[in-house]
Amino acid sequence: xxxxxxxxxxxYRLGQRxxxxxxxxxxxxxxxxxxxLIWPPLSFLAAGGLSRLLxxxxxxxxxxxxxxxxxxxxxxxxxxxxxxxTYTRRDLEWLKGFPGYFLGxxxxxxxxxxxxxxxxxxxxxxxxxxxxxxxxxxxLWLAKGSLGPTGLLITTIVHDLSMAVMxxxxxxxxxxxxxxxxxxxxxxxxxxxxxxxMEHRLWLESLPQEPPxxxxxxxxxxxxAVPESSSTPMGEKAxx
Amino acid sequence: xxxxxxxxxxxxxxxxxxxxxxxxxxxxxLPEERWVEIREVVIGRFPELRGAFIPHRCFHCRNAxxxxxxxxxxxxxxxxxxxxxxxxxxxxxxxxxVCPFGVPKIIDGRVSKCPSCIDLFQMGQEPWxxxxxxxDVMVCGPREKLLAEARARVAALRERYPNAQIYGDTQMGGxxxxxxxxxxxxVLGLPxxxxxxxxxxxxxxxxxxxxxxxVLSVVTSGIAFFIARxxxxxxxxxxxxxxxxxxxxxxxxxxxxxxxxTKGE
Numbered sequence: 445x446x447x448x449x450x451x452x453x454x455x456y457r458l459g460q461r462x463x464x465x466x467x468x469x470x471x472x473x474x475x476x477x478x479x480x481l482i483w484p485p486l487s488f489l490a491a492g493g494l495s496r497l498l499x500x501x502x503x504x505x506x507x508x509x510x511x512x513x514x515x516x517x518x519x520x521x522x523x524x525x526x527x528x529x530t531y532t533r534r535d536l537e538w539l540k541g542f543p544g545y546f547l548g549x550x551x552x553x554x555x556x557x558x559x560x561x562x563x564x565x566x567x568x569x570x571x572x573x574x575x576x577x578x579x580x581x582x583x584l585w586l587a588k589g590s591l592g593p594t595g596l597l598i599t600t601i602v603h604d605l606s607m608a609v610m611x612x613x614x615x616x617x618x619x620x621x622x623x624x625x626x627x628x629x630x631x632x633x634x635x636x637x638x639x640x641x642m643e644h645r646l647w648l649e650s651l652p653q654e655p656p657x658x659x660x661x662x663x664x665x666x667x668x669a670v671p672e673s674s675s676t677p678m679g680e681k682a683x684x
Numbered sequence: 685x686x687x688x689x690x691x692x693x694x695x696x697x698x699x700x701x702x703x704x705x706x707x708x709x710x711x712x713x714l715p716e717e718r719w720v721e722i723r724e725v726v727i728g729r730f731p732e733l734r735g736a737f738i739p740h741r742c743f744h745c746r747n748a749x750x751x752x753x754x755x756x757x758x759x760x761x762x763x764x765x766x767x768x769x770x771x772x773x774x775x776x777x778x779x780x781x782v783c784p785f786g787v788p789k790i791i792d793g794r795v796s797k798c799p800s801c802i803d804l805f806q807m808g809q810e811p812w813x814x815x816x817x818x819x820d821v822m823v824c825g826p827r828e829k830l831l832a833e834a835r836a837r838v839a840a841l842r843e844r845y846p847n848a849q850i851y852g853d854t855q856m857g858g859x860x861x862x863x864x865x866x867x868x869x870x871v872l873g874l875p876x877x878x879x880x881x882x883x884x885x886x887x888x889x890x891x892x893x894x895x896x897x898x899v900l901s902v903v904t905s906g907i908a909f910f911i912a913r914x915x916x917x918x919x920x921x922x923x924x925x926x927x928x929x930x931x932x933x934x935x936x937x938x939x940x941x942x943x944x945x946t947k948g949e
Contacts, residue, residue, distance in 0.1 A: 479895075480756075481755035481756065481774070481776070482755070482891045482894070482895060483895065484757065487755070487756040487757065487772065487774075490755065490756050490772075490774035490776075491756065491771060491772050491773070491774060492774075493774055493775050493793050495774070496774060496775070496776070546908060546912065547908060547911055547912045547915055548911065548912035548913060548914065548915030548916035548917075548918075548919065549915055549916070549919055550916075550919065551919055588777050588780075588781075589777065589780060589781070591781050592781060593749060593781060593782040593784075593880045593881050593883065594881045595781070596753065596778060596781040596782060597881050597882075597883055597885075597886055600753075600778075600886055600890075601885075601886055601890050604886070604890050604891060604894045605890060605894065607894060608893070608894035608895075608897045608898060611894075611897075611898045611901075612897055612898060612901040615898070615901040615902055615905050616901065616905070618905075619905040619908070619909060622909065622913075623909060623912045623913055623916055624916060638920065642919075642920065
């Protein structure tokens with residue numbers, strides 16, 4: 445079994461992966477330097493003005509990520525927007541089954557396309573908070589001195605709440621990545637065919653079954669997990 | 685230490701600016717910094733001119749908006765005064781936005797405002813501005829005693845200045861540095877009843893809420909991960925078994941969908 449060929453499916457091209465990780469680095473710099481103003485143990489970062497400089501540099505990178513994406517892989521950006529905002533009846537069914545998905549099960553869910561219903565919600569919230577956090581951030585940066593007390597209060601509240609939404613979304617993003625072994629999609633760019641079938645069956649079926657979309661490799665990733673489960677009775681799995 | 689207070693009786697002020705210079709020299713301020721300024725206000729038309737010298741400086745509000753918005757705790761209340769830990773200041777300028785008197789400034793990347801001469805108080809001395817004043821405009825002491833003194837002075841001043849009044853007994857919850865004015869505050873360029881929005885809901889409401897949501901999501905995910913991971917591996921390995929069984933059969937066409945449909949039942 446260890447010598448069996450594994451079929452891998454191309455999920456993200458190089459440009460998409462680069463944009464993702466640039467965005468990731470900018471996001472975490474922003475999060476940590478921003479938390480320095482909320483969480484007292486981190487406030488030493490803010491004292492010398494270092495965190496402010498970092499926050500602004502990372503803020504510009506963060507703000508320009510969609511532009512960078514468009515320059516590096518316009519098709520990727522276009523597909524992302526299109527697929528994220530195409531809702532079908534299946535999405536509603538999927539969302540009804542979300543609690544089960546949260547706890548590790550996919551078999552009860554209707555088959556999904558390239559972007560599942562949870563990701564669609566995630567993307568919509570991300571886009572809303574992207575504009576909220578960027579707009580309020582630019583105001584705090586560039587309109588300093590003319591906001592007044594009420595302006596400052598509203599702007600900082602919008603900035604903080606959109607930060608909270610993004611941070612919680614990010615926790616969820618990392619959580620599902622780790623639960624469902626999705627990380628290779630953003631490192632090598634390829635996911636196993638098993639993963640693609642479980643999570644994005646309609647997408648897998650729509651792909652040409654040939655390189656570079658689907659490749660064969662003598663991998664061992666999938667085999668590693670098998671011994672644990674070979675004893676699992678079929679009935680138990682179906683019940684879950 | 686008790687609640688520190690200072691009374692500034694503007695009816696006595698000569699406008700000599702000695703306090704401005706004493707503060708600047710005593711506190712070793714930067715060339716562009718001033719923690720005390722004296723502004724001359726002229727009212728009426730010649731020849732019926734009236735006027736006053738009004739201090740423009742931190743009045744150390746009891747409900748200090750600058751303290752409520754300071755993200756790093758560089759501004760803080762102690763003994764009724766609004767003190768500054770300059771090393772903690774990030775220079776964000778939020779205090780500049782919210783001060784109803786327009787007092788704090790950001791100079792050389794950090795806040796610039798009177799942090800009080802608390803070090804001199806602690807050595808039993810008085811602030812630089814008070815020490816140098818040639819006209820006894822300022823008095824330091826316990827707030828209640830000074831308020832009583834101020835009321836007596838205002839009563840006496842009313843004969844000459846009918847609009848004489850105390851400023852800072854109620855404003856912003858009470859100013860630690862309060863004034864005796866000879867004219868109504870609005871005439872002298874001071875807000876009669878300065879108002880700020882409920883700034884505390886940001887630091888005491890929105891920020892804990894945001895941090896709480898973040899921490900809660902991390903904890904929930906951390907716990908759920910172990911359950912979800914086990915269940916996912918069960919399901920995934922089950923799926924492999926099914927597809928292996930099916931791939932060994934001659935019908936490879938309907939492989940993926942049939943395996944899924946069986947599981948979905």
